[in-house]
Amino acid sequence: MKLTLIKPNFGISMPDSNGSTKYVDEGRMEPLQLGVLAGLTPEDIDVKFYDDRCEDIPFDEETDLVAITVETFTAKRAYDISKEYKKRNVQVILGGMHPSLIPEESKTFADSILIGDAENIWLEIIDDAKKRKLKPVYFSKPGIPQPDSFTRRDIFKNKGYLPVSLLQFSRGCSYSCNYCAVQTYFNQKCYTRKISEVIKEIELQNRKILFFVDDNIVANHTYAKELFKALIPLKINWFSQGSIDMTTDYKLMKLMKESGCLGNVIGFESITEKGLKSLNKNVNLHSFSKYKNELEILNDYGLQNWAAFTLGHDAETLDSINQTLDFALQNKFCFAAFNILTPYPKTELYQRLQAQNRLLYDGKWWLHPDYRFNYASFIPKNMTADELTEKCFEIRKKWSSIPSIIKRFFNIKTNLLNFRTAYIFLRYNYLFRKEILKKTLRDEIMKTKTIILRKTNN
Numbered sequence: 001m002k003l004t005l006i007k008p009n010f011g012i013s014m015p016d017s018n019g020s021t022k023y024v025d026e027g028r029m030e031p032l033q034l035g036v037l038a039g040l041t042p043e044d045i046d047v048k049f050y051d052d053r054c055e056d057i058p059f060d061e062e063t064d065l066v067a068i069t070v071e072t073f074t075a076k077r078a079y080d081i082s083k084e085y086k087k088r089n090v091q092v093i094l095g096g097m098h099p100s101l102i103p104e105e106s107k108t109f110a111d112s113i114l115i116g117d118a119e120n121i122w123l124e125i126i127d128d129a130k131k132r133k134l135k136p137v138y139f140s141k142p143g144i145p146q147p148d149s150f151t152r153r154d155i156f157k158n159k160g161y162l163p164v165s166l167l168q169f170s171r172g173c174s175y176s177c178n179y180c181a182v183q184t185y186f187n188q189k190c191y192t193r194k195i196s197e198v199i200k201e202i203e204l205q206n207r208k209i210l211f212f213v214d215d216n217i218v219a220n221h222t223y224a225k226e227l228f229k230a231l232i233p234l235k236i237n238w239f240s241q242g243s244i245d246m247t248t249d250y251k252l253m254k255l256m257k258e259s260g261c262l263g264n265v266i267g268f269e270s271i272t273e274k275g276l277k278s279l280n281k282n283v284n285l286h287s288f289s290k291y292k293n294e295l296e297i298l299n300d301y302g303l304q305n306w307a308a309f310t311l312g313h314d315a316e317t318l319d320s321i322n323q324t325l326d327f328a329l330q331n332k333f334c335f336a337a338f339n340i341l342t343p344y345p346k347t348e349l350y351q352r353l354q355a356q357n358r359l360l361y362d363g364k365w366w367l368h369p370d371y372r373f374n375y376a377s378f379i380p381k382n383m384t385a386d387e388l389t390e391k392c393f394e395i396r397k398k399w400s401s402i403p404s405i406i407k408r409f410f411n412i413k414t415n416l417l418n419f420r421t422a423y424i425f426l427r428y429n430y431l432f433r434k435e436i437l438k439k440t441l442r443d444e445i446m447k448t449k450t451i452i453l454r455k456t457n458n
């Protein structure tokens with residue numbers, strides 16, 4: 001039997017000045033979920049993998065089952081790929097966050113979907129596919145990552161990914177931020193993998209830089225400390241994602257640093273109490289002092305963190321967005337993301353905006369032909385959707401400007417701590433600046449095209 005695994009591109013690919021529709025992505029990473037599926041697949045099955053972000057899919061290549069991983073922002077493209085295979089009478093199954101959250105939509109686009117994690121049900125799916133008898137819907141609960149199974153990384157070779165191995169220690173998070181699909185999917189629970197299996201997974205690959213794609217690596221401080229202790233002898237470097245309450249636990253921070261942590265993606269989201277309340281980001285609200293204490297601690301450990309902000313909530317104004325940029329610059333973060341609040345299906349945020357009649361693009365931005373990723377898809381309270389989009393583009397450009405990079409470089413506690421931290425800062429800030437400039441150019445081309453189209457239609 002032949003199995004084809006596919007990572008789709010973003011929903012709506014915009015052609016750039018050369019006519020290419022490939023997603024602008026200077027730091028593309030391996031799609032772990034497909035390495036996990038390949039690892040669960042029996043050895044006698046011939047596995048092929050295509051990443052639609054960077055290569056063409058050979059639709060006419062012979063295959064018996066196509067398995068596509070789907071997030072909301074890749075759903076439209078995933079459905080188009082599925083249609084191509086259906087034309088060729090090939091069986092298609094969709095899985096991942098989007099089909100799990102909104103199965104009623106996804107099941108109309110493929111022979112079969114999986115709601116939930118693959119680990120306990122993948123062999124049954126393979127068996128049914130061999131007999132060409134896929135069920136329309138498979139169910140499996142979210143749970144512990146990869147019990148007794150390891151990722152197959154050979155499928156990722158020669159595709160130009162960043163030289164970083166992705167892996168998981170835990171899945172899920174116990175907090176309840178209202179815009180987050182993870183809290184909907186995992187129902188505020190967290191599942192932790194056996195530490196011995198994490199160590200074996202690390203030993204089975206040969207990279208020294210790892211990305212734990214956990215939703216919140218410090219969701220359980222006790223388990224996290226056990227993991228960090230076990231990582232120390234391996235002499236690796238790693239980064240992950242974690243909630244800011246990590247700074248309340250000195251022992252945790254110390255072990256994190258000793259185990260080779262370079263930094264974490266940390267959801268700051270908003271710099272105001274009102275903003276955090278509007279996002280239900282309670283984890284950031286304990287004795288809120290505009291992150292003064294937390295930042296001191298993070299700096300003391302020399303971590304190069306990635307501050308994530310979510311802009312456009314009901315307490316946001318154009319002014320507060322400017323202040324968020326100022327805050328990030330003053331604190332000389334190594335990296336930052338300024339994301340537009342986006343209503344993902346089945347989240348509390350989505351349901352509230354829907355009830356208030358504030359969703360744009362017919363309530364399904366991910367399928368709408370006019371929607372472009374990273375644009376506001378709802379009506380904000382204190383500005384228009386276009387103003388929110390434009391403002392975010394503006395501050396992303398300022399964040400990646402040369403004066404900003406120079407200013408942030410001079411953080412002696414983190415970016416200038418040693419030769420390695422300086423190298424990481426310069427290498428990745430250069431990469432992200434390149435990406436932002438390319439995306440801005442593409443956006444400007446698209447804006448001009450839209451204006452010309454509107455004029456022609458009138």
Ligand code: B12
Pocket residue numbers: 025028029030031032033036067068069070071072073093094095096097098101114116117118119166168171172179180181182213214215339340344345
């Ligand atoms: C790692 C990660 C990233 C990495 C991507 C790395 C990469 N490889 O390219 C980075 C940091 C770049 C990233 C970026 C973004 N991400 Co992200 N990311 C994740 C995260 C934390 C883990 C995903 C992962 O690898 N998990 C490990 C694998 C093994 O687990 P899994 O994906 O759940 O897969 C299992 C099952 O779902 C199932 N399965 C999955 N696919 C398939 C397919 C088939 C056929 C079958 C049968 C089963 C199956 O089997 C797997 C094993 O059980 C998820 C959170 C999450 N828990 O899913 C968010 C998540 C996917 N991201 C999200 C978002 C919103 C984004 C951004 C848009 C954020 C932003 N505003 O910029 C960007 C998108 C940009 C981009 N270029 O992709 C949302 C998506 C919501 C949604 N409804 O789709 C999530 C769910 C986070 C959240 N809090 O809501 N992300």
Ligand code: SF4
Pocket residue numbers: 172173174175176177180181182183215216243267283
């Ligand atoms: S802390 Fe992060 S992963 Fe947890 S619910 Fe909030 S946004 Fe989601």
